[in-house]
Amino acid sequence: KAGVTQTPRYLIKTRGQQVTLSCSPISGHRSVSWYQQTPGQGLQFLFEYFSETQRNKGNFPGRFSGRQFSNSRSEMNVSTLELGDSALYLCASSFSSGSKNTQYFGPGTRLTVL
């Protein structure tokens, strides 16, 4: 089975711009979660989508949004980029939603905001 794929792998943007990141989950997985990883901060949960519905949302401003399509692919959008948004954005998929569902992570998209 192919793993979780994320595109693009690297992205450079300037402050004020917006960006869209894409995630294709493992075939058959219906839950997609997004995380932000910054140096020294670990993984911070952004949101989770299951069957095209946002199930959970982390403590991030409204500039961060996402959606999931009927084929379970997911996109994350960040508007009005700030320098502090520079981070590794990780997508994880799991077969179902709920506790004890092992998440499988993609390689991440490295976003740099100048």
Next chain:
Amino acid sequence: DQQVKQNSPSLSVQEGRISILNCDYTNSMFDYFLWYKKYPAEGPTFLISISSIKDKNEDGRFTVFLNKSAKHLSLHIVPSQPGDSAVYFCAAEGGGSYIPTFGRGTSLIVHP
């Protein structure tokens, strides 16, 4: 406030010896704990988990110990190998949420 803490940012171990990575949590409602390993330029990979009804779970060279009264868990790697060099994240679920809360990670370096 950090609910899951990995107080050692880095750990250096000789090949063949034991590596012990520690993790503390504050939320007594957490009931499921996971360890992930992350190599540079790759996403985290699930390593091993433990439910709060157990105090030990073993998978090959990897063993996770859970001390609920101390709100502490540890990952033991025996014997350590250079390929184990990576960042290890501890995560916890529970307390009404199944979204894992991650620690900040410990960078393990295993010297040949």
